[in-house]
Amino acid sequence: MTPAPKSPFTPSRQIAVREEWLAQVQEDAIDPSLPIVDPHHHLWDREGERYLLDDLLRDAASGHDVRATVFVQCGAMYRVSGAEEERSLGETEFVNGVAAASASGTYGPVRACAGIVGFVDLTLGDRVTPLLEAHRAAGGVRFRGVRNRTAWHPSPEVRSNLLSPPPGPLEDPRFIEGARRLAAQGLVLDVWAYQTQLPYVLAVARTVPELTVVVNHCGGPLGVGPFAGRPAEGFEEWRCEVLALAELPNTVMKLGGLAMEVGGHDFHLHDQPPRSAALAEAWRPVIHTLIDAFGASRCMFESNFPVDKGMCSYGVLWNAFKRLTERVSTWERTALFSGTATRVYRLRDAPGCEDLPEPV
Template sequence: MQVVDPHVHFWDLDSHRYPWLDDPGTSFVGDARRLKHNYLPSDFLADSGDIDVLKVVHVEANHDPADPVEETRWLQSLADAGQQRGNAKHRLPEAIVAAADLSAPDAADTLAAHAVFANMRGIRQILNVHPNPLYNYVQRHYLRDETWRANFALLERFALSFDMQLYPSQMEEAAAVARAHPGIQIIVNHAGMFVDRHSVAGYREWRDGLRALAALPNVTVKISGLAMFDHRWTIESFRPYVLQTIDTFGVERAMFASNFPVDRLFASYSDLWHAYAEIVSGASDDEKAALFRTNAERIYRI
């Protein structure tokens, strides 16, 4: 199976700092203590097994926020050096989605510094805030911050997309941001992170939030990270979320991704991709090509 994987993370604990791995613990998304080790392109290729990974998009790995550009510099050096696998040389990652604090007064300078690197394509700033503090990734409602919203507009100046990681309860506000900036490509991460999945109200909030975002032509979605909320997943437990997401956005604006090595806590690389393939086995060859390869290539310009 050939794929373009639009959501992976690398880290080198020997030469860089990732605060979340300084003293990792357990949470609703798994045991981060099992991730406290280097994860480099060579490790990723070893994990890929029988999956032929054609290209990769690296999404920021919560690198030291004091120097987010250093992560981009390092990733570009990895891509330039390349990794040999058999007879093929992989220039991983082919695209970089970097970190930036859009609420900071120097956000424009950070974006300009990122933009000089050839593989730079976008920004992710995690937005996840939840009524239950257990699920918070951050402690601020960035979507409601005036400075953040003003600096969001800078992404268009630098020709950068935005990877949007949020919860369903934030989707209406996110849709307003997307509506105000039709020239900025937005990619919803992890199928909208449906965390409140044990109630009818939670399902409706996720479904309706996806619909609000999908109504905007500049918004797309990555189907990934499902195992973070379903540690004992099966193909059948994934199926309704995958199909609902594809139905909402359409085949032309959805793409599969691995979220490796985070989802490695719950699945092998091969098992994840074969599960996706089984769920959409009835799709046409063109639809499968879009979901597994060509949408990611188009959206991330690789």
């Protein structure tokens, strides 16, 4: 057995991925014919950390029927020169190139990065519109939305990135103006916020009802720092906030991200990685609460790879999601695993994705 390392984090504050450790647990895919659209993953090439197209495809080849994916911004391949607000165009250009390579069929049937969620600082006022147009030109029909750096908590123990953003910008009035410009272009807003920030997410969604707000990672339930050792209280506080969000019809929830260290689970510290049954048991209260509140047509399962790969493998992760939906209807399962993501990110418009399952 491969024991957990003394320091389980990478330089960018992610749980370190240990392929040999993950390889100790192998599972056949449950319901392998169920189409999957993975609406949330990253690509990067950082010092000591690499996750590019070949790595994603290797994980996706786990026996599950992964048809397409959506890339979400992570600060990869920014331009090294030019105006600061334009440097993130490098990420959109890079990912669109990866998507074009995937759409050629040369690398197999998965249509990687069929949707792109990039970065544009929505507090930039009048400059937001030309920047959005530049990203749409760089990403073409694949460019579907924007995510800003928003996950913040005053406790230094609540961290999910190397560089924690300053407080905000969700409560900044300029962000609301940027969000209106985003909606006017038919683009979505992805938001990664901890449970303590969900009232700000609610305010944005309520103030800009024409905007689709995609809440990442189950709304950020916390289990570290001031939330450590008080799971019942923390869960109830989180539940109240997500139930309020669910009342707004323009909000959508991504089901995943629960294998991050901030959630309080410690599977990465065990001698062996978790099996899907253990993950399903640990995540059931959160996942079932969200499906009941938002409904399947406003929920989508996500991998959050390679971030969640520090705790579990891709195949085991999707098996856990399938275990959590054993008793839902066929229609609901289709929505959760492919239909909602296909509709929200309009993936059937992307090259090579015309045959994706019907959006739900």
